[in-house]
Amino acid sequence: MKHASQQRTRHRQRGASLLLMVIIAALIFFGLFSIRSPVSLRTDQESASAAVLAQAKAALIGYAATYKETHPGELAGYLPCPDTNNDGEYTPADNCGLKDVSVVGRLPWKTLGLPPLRDGDGECLWYAVSGRAKNDNKADVYNWDTPGQFIVQTPSGQVLAGATPHARPLAVIFSVGRPINGQNRSAGGGECPGSAADAAAAYLEGLGALGTGNTTVTVADAVTRGNGTNNDSALWVTSADIFGPIRKRSDFKTDVEAMLNNVATHLNTLTPLALPATSTNKGVGDPIAETAGSLAKLYLDSGVAGYNRNFFKNWSNNLLYAKLGSPVKVNGESGCYAVLVFGGERLPAQSRDPVAPSTEA
Structure with a gap:
């Protein structure tokens, strides 16, 4: 009887050891395959940012194309002013600047009928609009011949949009990414991180001075992302984007x-x-x-x-x-x-x- 009892004990020990080894192997397997490389993670974040930028661009084009319906007595084609107080929409309380002066702020997602779109780093989108295309303090003349006021380039100076006057974007949408280079962003308590007092410089590294003239926008490349000097991504809206649907x-x-x-x-x-x-x-x-x-x-x-x-x-x-x-x-x-x-x-x-x-x- 004693011999049989010892055998049963040894069998239970071997069974427990085998189960433990299976559990350890499973943990190692799933642990290894759940670890993402920084490159893979960054690619996913960039893909997420690109998707929400495209969604925002489509909404802006739709807003402009239907402006005549949503604003009786007005012409189609105008773009909304940015949200400058972080409440998700443009209202008279926001500062849209003087006539012909370009303006930057957060994307007015409520005005566009969107959720608070966030990029791959969890930040809400930002948005700059040409003074000649904005829907408040309107320009004297606005049509398909109106040049935008932005020139988009890489850090090396390669022009991505705006090499000629009629190719200059009317608006630029930004994925601002995580804070870099000493940027200080308040947490805030609204749908989007930050507060109404946040300056654009706390989010955008490559936005030049805004005014009645042209503004240079420098977007990030692999080098500036790596050295932490610029991580802005952008998508832009041109006159052809706006007036193509209107012409039809x-x-x-x-x-x-x-x-x-x-x-x-x-x-x-x-x-x-x-x-x-x-x-x-x-x-x-x-x-x-x-x-x-x-x-x-x-x-x-x-x-x-x-x-x-x-x-x-x-x-x-x-x-x-x-x-x-x-x-x-x-x-x-x-x-x-x-x-x-x-x-x-x-x-x-x-x-x-x-x-x-x-x-x-």
């Missing part, structure tokens, strides 16, 4: 045709001698300065108001006008002493002033 809207064509018809109707009230002369660039004149004797001045003085007046002021640089020496037939109608044409979108090689008409229109 049926009501945009309707607005253009209404502008042409309204101006033509006014011109038809004038005698041939009273028609304004053709300007050197065949434009209709400055709709802001309303130069005496120009078609723009005559039309705006005719009593046009509201949406039609606003549309003309913002889009009349695309109109070409010529007074003819003798009557011709235009679109099947004889006896025309002047021609009015909407030039349409510029070609890639063309450059236009958004206010003064261009001879390249």
Whole structure:
């Protein structure tokens, strides 16, 4: 009996030892495979940041494309001012700067109908908008010829966006990453870390001075990420991004045709001698300065108001006008002493002033 008892004890000991070895092996296996390399972890964080940047860009484009519906009486295309007090939206309490002055702040996620998007490091997105495209303290003229005010480059100076005026982004969205290089960020108590008093410099390393001119944005590369001098990632919004969807809207064509018809109707009230002369660039004149004797001045003085007046002021640089020496037939109608044409979108090689008409229109 004693011998049998000893055998059972040895069997239990061997069984317990085997179970312990299995547990240890499992822990080692799962432990080894759960350890991520820094490179792999960084790649995942960058992928997460890229995804929320793309989501934010799509929301901004949608906001601009539907601005006419959400803001009755306004034209489509405007971008929201940033959230400068960290409440998730732009309100009059935020500071959107003077006319034409670019502004930076957090992405106004509530205004865009988004959750508080966070990058791969858990920080909420930041956002800078050109003064010419913002929806408060608006520019005098804003259309598809309006150049943005940002030039995006690498630390070595390679231009990623904005090599030419019409290629300059209208807005830039930032993934700011974790604090580096002595940056001090308050914890805050809202949806997004930080407080209303946080300066952009506590989050952005590569944003140049903002104003009415161009601002250089330097994004991070592998070197600056490694040495801790810049870890900003960015995605930008161009004029083509904004006005591509607007151009496809049926009501945009309707607005253009209404502008042409309204101006033509006014011109038809004038005698041939009273028609304004053709300007050197065949434009209709400055709709802001309303130069005496120009078609723009005559039309705006005719009593046009509201949406039609606003549309003309913002889009009349695309109109070409010529007074003819003798009557011709235009679109099947004889006896025309002047021609009015909407030039349409510029070609890639063309450059236009958004206010003064261009001879390249």
